Amino acid sequence: MAVSATGDALALGVLLGLAALDAVAGAIGVLVGLAVAGRWGSTALAALAGGQAVVGPAAWSGRPGLVASSWAAAFALVLACGRGWPHALAFGTAAALVLAGPAAGRSPIGALGLRVVATVAAVAACRAVSRRLPRDKARPAGAVAAALAATLAFLA
Amino acid sequence: VTGAHQAALAVALAAPLVAVGFAVSRPSRLPLPTTAFLGGAATVAALAWAYLVAVGADGEAGPFHISALEAAAGCGAALSMAAVVPGLTGRRAAVGAGLALTAIGVVLTGGTAMSAWAVVGGLALAAAAAVDATPASERLGPALGAAAVVAAVTSGFLLLHSRASRWTLPSEGPLPRPSAVALLVGAAALVVVAGRRADRPTAAFMAVGLVLGLAAASGRAGDDELAAAAVALGTGAVVAAGLRRGPLAVALVALAAAAGPLPLAPASRLLAAGAVVALVVDRRWALLAAVPGGVSLAAGVLDDGGRLALAMALAGLVVAAVVAWTAAEDTGGGRVPDWATVPALAAGAWLVVAPGSWTWTGATLGAYDEGAALAVAAGFLAVVGSVLVGSAEAPLLADFVRSRPVATPDRAKFGSRRRRGRGFSREWARARRRPRSRGYFRRSRRSQGPRSRRR
Numbered sequence: 001m002a003v004s005a006t007g008d009a010l011a012l013g014v015l016l017g018l019a020a021l022d023a024v025a026g027a028i029g030v031l032v033g034l035a036v037a038g039r040w041g042s043t044a045l046a047a048l049a050g051g052q053a054v055v056g057p058a059a060w061s062g063r064p065g066l067v068a069s070s071w072a073a074a075f076a077l078v079l080a081c082g083r084g085w086p087h088a089l090a091f092g093t094a095a096a097l098v099l100a101g102p103a104a105g106r107s108p109i110g111a112l113g114l115r116v117v118a119t120v121a122a123v124a125a126c127r128a129v130s131r132r133l134p135r136d137k138a139r140p141a142g143a144v145a146a147a148l149a150a151t152l153a154f155l156a
Numbered sequence: 157v158t159g160a161h162q163a164a165l166a167v168a169l170a171a172p173l174v175a176v177g178f179a180v181s182r183p184s185r186l187p188l189p190t191t192a193f194l195g196g197a198a199t200v201a202a203l204a205w206a207y208l209v210a211v212g213a214d215g216e217a218g219p220f221h222i223s224a225l226e227a228a229a230g231c232g233a234a235l236s237m238a239a240v241v242p243g244l245t246g247r248r249a250a251v252g253a254g255l256a257l258t259a260i261g262v263v264l265t266g267g268t269a270m271s272a273w274a275v276v277g278g279l280a281l282a283a284a285a286a287v288d289a290t291p292a293s294e295r296l297g298p299a300l301g302a303a304a305v306v307a308a309v310t311s312g313f314l315l316l317h318s319r320a321s322r323w324t325l326p327s328e329g330p331l332p333r334p335s336a337v338a339l340l341v342g343a344a345a346l347v348v349v350a351g352r353r354a355d356r357p358t359a360a361f362m363a364v365g366l367v368l369g370l371a372a373a374s375g376r377a378g379d380d381e382l383a384a385a386a387v388a389l390g391t392g393a394v395v396a397a398g399l400r401r402g403p404l405a406v407a408l409v410a411l412a413a414a415a416g417p418l419p420l421a422p423a424s425r426l427l428a429a430g431a432v433v434a435l436v437v438d439r440r441w442a443l444l445a446a447v448p449g450g451v452s453l454a455a456g457v458l459d460d461g462g463r464l465a466l467a468m469a470l471a472g473l474v475v476a477a478v479v480a481w482t483a484a485e486d487t488g489g490g491r492v493p494d495w496a497t498v499p500a501l502a503a504g505a506w507l508v509v510a511p512g513s514w515t516w517t518g519a520t521l522g523a524y525d526e527g528a529a530l531a532v533a534a535g536f537l538a539v540v541g542s543v544l545v546g547s548a549e550a551p552l553l554a555d556f557v558r559s560r561p562v563a564t565p566d567r568a569k570f571g572s573r574r575r576r577g578r579g580f581s582r583e584w585a586r587a588r589r590r591p592r593s594r595g596y597f598r599r600s601r602r603s604q605g606p607r608s609r610r611r
Contacts, residue, residue, distance in 0.1 A: 007527015010451045014444070015531055023480035030476065034454070043454050044523035 002093040005049035005102050009033035012045065012094060019090055020082040024139045028080040031146035032073040036098065038153030039066050045097070053103040057114065065156020072149035073098045074122065079142030081126040088130065092123030157215035157222065161208060165217055168204035168230055169261040171197040176254035179247055190250040191241050195496060198238035198257060202499060205231035209516060220265040224516035225367060232363030232432035233260045235500045239436050240357055242496050244289060252289030253357045256282045260364055270325035270371055272313035280306050286357040298358050301349035308342030312372070331375030340385050343369030344392070344411055351404025354438040362435050366407055366428040373414035374421065383464050386415035390471030397478035405475045406446045407431035416468045419459040422519035423452035429507055429514065436500035443479055445504040448511035450476060452519045
């Protein structure tokens with residue numbers, strides 16, 4: 001879903017929680033979905049991708065509050081990631097989608113390159129955080145970041 | 157309504173009654189227990205209701221009427237009863253459950269619309285039969301609850317008649333506010349009675365309460381006059397979630413959404429469907445059936461944007477968080493043959509994967525449907541790949557429908573079936589009382605070494 005930007009952001013959050021078998025990760029995913037809905041006006045991932053195709057990548061386009069919301073959402077997903085490569089791939093791809101969706105660049109090749117770079121960086125960040133940061137610290141921080149992302153998305 | 161629709165309606169209403177007739181007339185000559193007949197009849201009724209939902213039947217058929225929403229409620233009630241019946245003991249309980257199911261059918265379809273005589277009379281009869289089918293030591297609570305429900309619903313219809321001079325609920329203009337509130341209170345009480353125990357015949361009332369509440373709220377949908385009721389229902393949902401009554405919490409959120417702004421109406425129906433499925437399956441993870449309703453609720457809130465809608469979203473969010481927080485513990489009841497929940501499990505899977513095809517809910521979830529289909533395909537490939545590679549065992553349907561995981565006694569310790577004595581029975585009884593994790597027995601076997609050495 002995250003790779004193809006197909007589906008619903010809230011459902012993706014629930015699926016991430018199921019994949020991690022972790023209620024807190026699921027809650028963080030749902031809050032990130034709400035942040036996406038607050039910023040783009042819809043929970044559809046297609047709307048997220050389409051919006052970024054029009055206004056540019058969420059990582060640096062738009063009002064500062066909304067940009068901060070997207071970064072907070074991505075950080076929340078990175079912090080919620082469990083150990084192991086499958087978790088890192090799933091959470092990292094979702095975090096990259098929040099920051100730089102498909103067709104977020106000016107040309108198709110640029111968009112693809114941006115997406116690949118963002119995905120690789122997010123997956124690597126997920127892997128590093130899950131290995132180095134204890135879960136009892138990472139998950140509360142992720143929950144705070146997700147709540148901040150949702151709040152900023154609706155208020156900014 | 158075509159002849160096929162009428163036939164399906166007749167089957168849905170009469171099947172439980174036929175089983176009751178069998179049970180009453182010659183129970184000793186039946187080759188199977190009466191509960192088995194009633195379970196089969198409830199499943200047949202559920203299929204007939206499902207057919208009516210699928211074809212979108214809408215209209216009058218003699219003294220009855222039918223719509224997709226009511227047929228869906230009938231299907232939910234029949235599935236619920238089919239899952240509960242195998243756990244009942246005694247002919248009296250089976251007869252009570254069958255009569256309750258028939259009366260529920262009358263509540264849903266009697267008259268040209270939801271009529272006072274059908275709803276009040278059917279509810280009273282169904283409640284009496286269901287309470288009679290409940291074990292004697294547990295009857296007081298459901299009996300009091302049923303009395304409160306009947307009183308609230310009766311007062312709602314009396315208010316309706318005094319203010320609007322009519323005895324029927326939908327499609328005749330807006331409901332007077334006092335009548336809508338009284339009916340909503342009755343529906344909420346019915347939902348609470350049903351949601352207390354998933355393994356009792358009263359559970360079948362969940363769908364009835366929801367459809368009654370949805371019908372009552374739809375008469376005032378969009379008005380802020382029901383805002384207080386919506387907020388109260390949302391608060392009740394949070395309390396129910398805190399008390400670990402997940403399906404009840406989802407059902408109350410559904411009623412709250414129905415009493416809220418108009419864009420939340422599809423979400424209320426989807427949440428209602430999810431609540432019924434979760435109650436029938438009676439496992440924590442079955443609450444995933446409420447996910448499409450949650451997504452639809454979020455879409456409705458974004459569409460409306462009002463304060464009441466935001467309050468509903470907040471209630472839904474808190475309920476979801478509390479339910480997820482307590483998801484680690486499976487508090488499912490000890491229902492005897494959980495294979496009876498397989499039809500409900502299939503309906504729940506369908507609801508989670510393709511809620512857009514549940515057209516009677518009025519929800520448009522195109523993006524969700526596409527994503528869910530993709531996720532299911534990817535998940536299927538991942539599971540098959542894992543099994544082929546050898547990193548996982550093939551999951552069986554039995555793993556999902558089995559009752560509480562039970563650590564069975566060691567056969568090696570107690571010998572073959574013929575040589576088992578009192579010790580085996582005692583050990584078995586102890587094991588039944590003490591649920592273990594699914595891997596417990598496997599691990600204990602492994603720790604004892606190969607079978608040959610154990611012997």
